[in-house]
Amino acid sequence: MLAVDTVSTAYGAVQALREVSITVAQGEIVTLVGANGAGKSTLLMTICGDPRARSGRVVFEDRDITALPTHEIMRLGLAQVPEGRRVFPRMSVMENLLMGAQVARHDPAPLLRQVFALFPRLEERQSQRGGTLSGGEQQMLAIGRALMSKPRLLLLDEPSLGLAPLIVRQIFAAIRELNEKEGLTVLLVEQNAYQALRLAHRGYVLVNGRITLAGSGRELLAMPEVRDAYLGGGH
Amino acid sequence: MAYALQQLINGVSLGMIYGLIAVGYTMVYGIIGMINFAHGDIFMIGAFVALISVVMFVSGGIMEGPAAILLVLLISMCITALYGWTVERVAYRPLRGSFRLAPLISAIGMSIVLQNYVQVAQGARVKPIDAMLPGGVTIVEHQSFVVQFSYMQMLIITVTLAVLAIFTWLVTRTPLGRAMRACEQDRKMAALLGIDTDRTISLTFVIGAALAAVAGTMFLLRYGVIDFYIGFLAGVKAFTAAVLGGIGSLPGAVLGGLLIGLIETFWSAYFSVQYKDVAAFSILAITLIFMPTGLLGRAEVEKV
Numbered sequence: 402m403l404a405v406d407t408v409s410t411a412y413g414a415v416q417a418l419r420e421v422s423i424t425v426a427q428g429e430i431v432t433l434v435g436a437n438g439a440g441k442s443t444l445l446m447t448i449c450g451d452p453r454a455r456s457g458r459v460v461f462e463d464r465d466i467t468a469l470p471t472h473e474i475m476r477l478g479l480a481q482v483p484e485g486r487r488v489f490p491r492m493s494v495m496e497n498l499l500m501g502a503q504v505a506r507h508d509p510a511p512l513l514r515q516v517f518a519l520f521p522r523l524e525e526r527q528s529q530r531g532g533t534l535s536g537g538e539q540q541m542l543a544i545g546r547a548l549m550s551k552p553r554l555l556l557l558d559e560p561s562l563g564l565a566p567l568i569v570r571q572i573f574a575a576i577r578e579l580n581e582k583e584g585l586t587v588l589l590v591e592q593n594a595y596q597a598l599r600l601a602h603r604g605y606v607l608v609n610g611r612i613t614l615a616g617s618g619r620e621l622l623a624m625p626e627v628r629d630a631y632l633g634g635g636h
Numbered sequence: 637m638a639y640a641l642q643q644l645i646n647g648v649s650l651g652m653i654y655g656l657i658a659v660g661y662t663m664v665y666g667i668i669g670m671i672n673f674a675h676g677d678i679f680m681i682g683a684f685v686a687l688i689s690v691v692m693f694v695s696g697g698i699m700e701g702p703a704a705i706l707l708v709l710l711i712s713m714c715i716t717a718l719y720g721w722t723v724e725r726v727a728y729r730p731l732r733g734s735f736r737l738a739p740l741i742s743a744i745g746m747s748i749v750l751q752n753y754v755q756v757a758q759g760a761r762v763k764p765i766d767a768m769l770p771g772g773v774t775i776v777e778h779q780s781f782v783v784q785f786s787y788m789q790m791l792i793i794t795v796t797l798a799v800l801a802i803f804t805w806l807v808t809r810t811p812l813g814r815a816m817r818a819c820e821q822d823r824k825m826a827a828l829l830g831i832d833t834d835r836t837i838s839l840t841f842v843i844g845a846a847l848a849a850v851a852g853t854m855f856l857l858r859y860g861v862i863d864f865y866i867g868f869l870a871g872v873k874a875f876t877a878a879v880l881g882g883i884g885s886l887p888g889a890v891l892g893g894l895l896i897g898l899i900e901t902f903w904s905a906y907f908s909v910q911y912k913d914v915a916a917f918s919i920l921a922i923t924l925i926f927m928p929t930g931l932l933g934r935a936e937v938e939k940v
Contacts, residue, residue: 449828475830487825489818500818503811504830550830 402427402586403448403554408457410440410447417443419610420457425554430580430587432618434594434631435607441590442484444607445556448588449481450474461554476504480552484559486543490532494523497531497542501549509549516545519575537568544575554586555579561593569593573600594631598622606631638778643905644898649789649858651897652796656851657874658881658889659803660844666820666884667840668732673743674723676871677750678845682716682852683862684754690765690856705768705791705857712849719750720845721838729834747867754864762863765856792854799850800890803843807886816840820884869913873900876920882933891931895919 403425410418417440425431433441447454448461450471459467466474475481480501489497498516502509517524520541526534531542540560547555557576561569573596579585591597598604598618606614606627614621621627657679664672689708693699699707727746731738772786807813818826819836827833855870856862877896881888896916903915923931 451824451827470832471827472830472832475828481828483825483828487822487828489821489825491821492814492817496814500814500826500829503815503818546829 404460406458408454425588430601432589432597432601432604439607440610445558478553480547480550481556482543482547486539488531488539488542493528495527498549501546505550512549537564557589638776638781638783642783643901647898647901649792651894653851654874654877654896655890655893656847658877658893660848661875661878662889663844670739674746676867677747679848679852680867681719682712682849683856685715686712686853686856709853712853713846716849717842717846720841724841762861764861788858880920882930885932888932
């Protein structure tokens with residue numbers, strides 16, 4: 402479904418990704434783990450065309466999207482929950498959700514019901530401003546907003562960042578449910594490697610802008626180098 | 637009392653014009669964070685397009701009365717909107733992503749270009765038109781002092797309120813308005829939701845220019861004389877209004893416009909006409925000392 406083929410990206414003179422290649426197949430949950438600054442978020446943003454890849458190709462559903470502007474890429478059936486959530490602070494929860502369906506051609510009402518069923522908290526707060534929500538609620542809103550475009554591929558950037566363990570579990574359960582029931586394909590970036598690898602079918606390890614390891618979630622969890630580097634040896 | 641009432645009427649109708657221009661400043665500031673210094677000259681273009689239409693339709697004897705005014709207004713809005721779009725396209729869009737001051741300098745350049753273009757194309761002389769809507773209603777007659785609410789002032793207030801009502805509906809209720817607010821709050825995120833942010837920014841300029849055209853037309857009809865230089869002072873005043881109301885805030889721009897109009901009018905009436913601009917700018921300075929973000933502006937504190 403998605404193929405990133407030897408992509409390199411740079412911010413000015415700083416090389417952020419070096420010949421990264423990953424694939425995501427229909428119906429999969431794939432996770433990218435790696436330390437802070439390894440280039441995980443940059444990879445998600447490069448898929449969305451901002452920043453643009455310096456070299457290599459990004460192909461989504463057999464279409465080369467490397468050179469497309471961001472807004473055109475996002476209309477093809479991808480949605481991203483970006484780093485830092487980026488909820489519109491001075492819009493109500495409802496308006497934030499409607500923004501997710503802004504350029505879609507479908508009726509937003511059934512999707513809205515689906516999002517509210519997944520995150521009942523959002524329904525309670527629908528007229529509250531995005532900026533006044535708690536961190537966990539903002540994360541739910543960011544995911545809900547992404548789902549409103551009815552994406553086939555969801556790019557999730559650190560959904561667990563800064564959240565209480567209970568909410569993290571809720572969010573991971575929601576991702577699994579979407580994947581199993583709706584067949585949603587997910588590319589998940591996480592620092593919380595243990596939970597991400599348990600959830601994912603496959604994973605990649607990114608170190609300094611390079612893919613160093615790849616394998617199924619279980620295989621990666623068992624590898625000593627992964628355990629030492631990202632799981633703190635314990636668990 | 638009667639005298640003050642007359643000043644109130646004058647001040648509100650002047651303030652409405654400032655408010656309409658101020659909305660354009662504040663909108664552009666909100667969405668791309670730059671002060672569009674050419675906006676005052678877009679107002680001037682609006683007044684000139686209206687002047688040319690008046691000469692074509694009314695002085696030619698083809699039309700007259702309210703229908704003619706409406707037609708002149710629509711022509712001015714359409715053509716001025718085209719100017720607004722072009723200015724953004726030519727002078728600002730190529731500089732997006734450049735350093736922060738670049739579009740600002742480009743805006744000052746654009747302001748000079750527009751002034752000189754009109755000066756060359758239309759001549760430097762002051763251009764008068766005949767009053768299109770003479771007369772008015774006498775509200776009070778107090779010892780030989782007559783309080784008059786002229787038809788022209790009524791028209792300015794009605795048209796401005798109608799235009800602002802439509803504009804408010806557009807921004808708060810329609811998908812386009814939602815996209816504009818999304819670009820204002822987080823442009824990168826808006827793009828990630830499939831919004832064509834360049835197009836949204838263009839439309840912001842188009843709407844701002846159309847509002848300035850309404851102001852320009854009203855200015856022409858009310859005062860009857862314009863020249864290529866009217867955009868400068870009106871622009872500075874409207875910018876002051878936008879800052880006073882809190883730059884980035886749309887209701888603030890209208891409120892600021894009304895206040896500047898009232899301050900100027902009352903100062904001229906009770907103190908001295910020469911110092912009216914000093915009064916307006918002093919009030920701005922004093923307000924900013926105590927409320928640095930303006931009357932309705934918000935401090936940039938956001939939860940992370």
